[in-house]
Amino acid sequence: MSTTTSHTSEPDGPAGGPARPARLIQNEATTEIPVHLLFRDDPHPAPVPLRPAVVGRRQGTGEQPRLRRPAAPPRPVPQVDADLAERPARVLPGAAGVLAGACGLAGCVATSWWAGVLPPLALEALRLPARAGAGLGPLQWAAYAGAGALGLFGFGGLARGRTGRAWVLDLFGRYRGTVRRSGLLWVNPLLLRRRVDVRLRHWRSEPVPAADASGVALRVVVLVVWRVRDTARAMLGVEDHEAYLRACVEAALARVPVEMPGGAAGAGDAAAEALTRLVASDAAPVGLEVFSVQPLRVEYAPEVAAAMHRRRIAALDARHRASVLTSVVDSVEDTVTRLTMRGLVELDDYERKVLVKDLTVAFCAGRGETSP
Known part of the structure; x- marks a missing residue:
């Protein structure tokens, strides 16, 4: 009589229970949920408040926790006495x-x-x-x-x-x-x-320090159109409302980049709108109404004027050279195409390269003689 012996593996679970499958990820962290929480006899369970989940780092995966960048606090707006507002006097x-x-x-x-x-x-x-x-x-x-x-x-x-x-x-x-x-x-x-002047007024500033989008120092002259809307706040809310307006313009120019004339299309209008919005919001709490802040003259600061002038000349020269080279290449291509398509010459690769080289040199020399 032959005896057959069956080899069975030791179950992972408790005695008499089903075997637990092996983990695919060895360092995976799991949480066991009690069975009595899944089958509750209460027909109307109380709502459980949920807190926002925080995604942490999982062991062995190298994943870093995702952190939310806190929102930037709003820019504080200057405030004056709330009870201080213009009202008609008894005369x-x-x-x-x-x-x-x-x-x-x-x-x-x-x-x-x-x-x-x-x-x-x-x-x-x-x-x-x-x-x-x-x-x-x-x-x-x-x-x-x-x-x-x-x-x-x-x-x-x-x-x-x-x-x-x-x-x-x-x-x-x-x-x-x-x-x-x-x-x-x-x-x-x-x-x-x-006495206070409540007429529509304009103020042409002196050259004020500013900067462009690249951080190059500039000097800007702006024209501000404004008037006093609330005389009580303008005269009693600040020591000198005209000096306060000048300070608001300087602060706005320090935050808004200004482009030189001839830059990107619409950059001047965008800068004027941003300056007007900032100055109007800063001057409103003291009773000043600002209608427009328009840059009139933009120039480089004295310390960088010479270097930026050389840079602009070099950029113009490079742009001119690029346009000349594009024109020469187009002329050479057009000439070679016409010669070969009309059957005037038959060229192999070497002769074509020599012809292109000669035509390029000739056209470049001609462009150089005619160019100012």
Whole structure:
């Protein structure tokens, strides 16, 4: 009787269970999920919050973790006092000031007549009867003070408003409003008046440092068209709004590359739009409205002007040589093609090369004599 012995491999799993297949990747990391989590009796399970997965490095594969670059924070915008905004000031027509001043002057004359100190010439001019007054007493001095104060307030508050000009009124360091009206007005003489020009204005800058896309130093003269939109913020938000506008233009030129004239098509318009957008956003919080920032003259900085001039001449010379060579090659090709197609000559490879060489030398010499 023969006995057959079967050789079986030892199972990887527990006794009596199925054998686990061998791993294809030896250093693969796996996670076992409990079976009771897959078959739950709860018909309405509570939602499980999911956190964003992080892809890490797997062992043995050499794969590096993928990191997300953090977004750049937005550029901070300058802010001023939120409560500081232009509002109309309370003023009266100029007739009110004239009337108050006339009343004060008339009160002073009446008080003088009452006290009997009015000169005879004034009595004759005003056709007032002579009167023996009681002299200057406390009542007369009080009447003089009241009438004089009324006259000073009436005539001292008269002002002439002009179109395109405004006054920013300030009382003991507190903003009291803006006057944009024109004509004869009466403004409280206790208020401090600051005149500001609200017309459309343009400013032609001095040569400002800048750079092109390659980092070459430039000097740029720009024309800025602007006006004061909010007089309160322009006069009280900054020390000098014109100096602030100049600083905004210099900062924008330091961030926006400017191309020399004759560069890429549309580069000048793109630079002007970018400059206008940056300067307008920086000047808006202080009450300035910028309409356009246009580069007028662009030139190289003195320290690099000579080197860039030689570079431009060399580039123009290389471009001219390339155009001449292209023209010569086209002429030689056209000549050889015509000669062979019309059957005027029969050339082998060597003779063709010699002919091409001779024609190239001849055409180049002719181009060199005719070129300036």
